[in-house]
Amino acid sequence: MNKFTLPLIAFVALVALLAIGLNLNPREVPSPLIGKPAPDFKVPQLQDPNATFTPKDMQGKVWLLNVWASWCVSCREEHPIIVEYAKRGQLPPVVGLNYKDKRDDGQRWLARFGDPYLLSAFDANGRVGIDYGVYGVPETYLIDKTGVIRFKQIGPITPTVMEQKILPLVKELEK
């Protein structure tokens, strides 16, 4: 064995480790909520201030909670994808969580870009967002029949995420 073999192996291992580290996305912080019951809340609905929504209403269903806001730029990128998949009937019920928004702005945004949601809950002060560990809109939670969070998408849902992660998991959970 050449005397440079060991240092070379160590160097390659170090480079590999650093390369992996550099290619991780620091924005994707694993949520501690996965595998835990979705935090409970009760807030008014966006379209109807007199009606309320609580995750308990969705008990027994697999559903998506999509956090969005009219001021959120990446939501515009994501929204057409949700609209499209909802139109094709491929999605489970999607509940919107209108996060730190103004009621008028939120309603206008849905009127303009389409409303794929069963309903949107209205989280005016972001308190629900804090309980769900929201730190960058859009975020999406997949919640199973027993109310446990199974998957969290941080940032916009892309067709790839939809096809490879969300839809297969929905199918499995709906069994």
Added chain:
Amino acid sequence: MKLIFAVLAALCFIHPALAKEAAPLAEDPVVEKRMIEISEELRCLVCQNESLAGSQADLAKDLREEVRGLIKSGKSDEEVKDFLVSRYGDFVLYRPQVKPVTYALWGGPFILLLVGIVVLVSFLRKRGKQIDEAPLNEADRHRAEALLKDVQS
């Protein structure tokens, strides 16, 4: 030219009105002090290289308000941190907890140090063996003594 001066002068008067109002000071300095102490140990997830105490992100403001509320309701520092960790994960702590997943993180540097010492010691031993022992003979010793005397005198 006069016009420019006039405009500048006018701007001087307008400016204070446009300036942002100072944020109101917290009602309770004790709560505020603890809030800052706790949030300096926490990472703001929006701008990840800033602490929760120093960040101007909207979420950081909300979370500071949340921390204030928790302090006022009598929660301990640990309970406040647990509140945030249970929502945002261990990543919010600048000082990670010691537990099985973080053993490598806490112990890693010491293991590296140990490996370094072992490598260094074995290297030095090996090198020590490679140097030929050349014992001083009588003639050399006399020469050396003579030289030393020469230096001293």
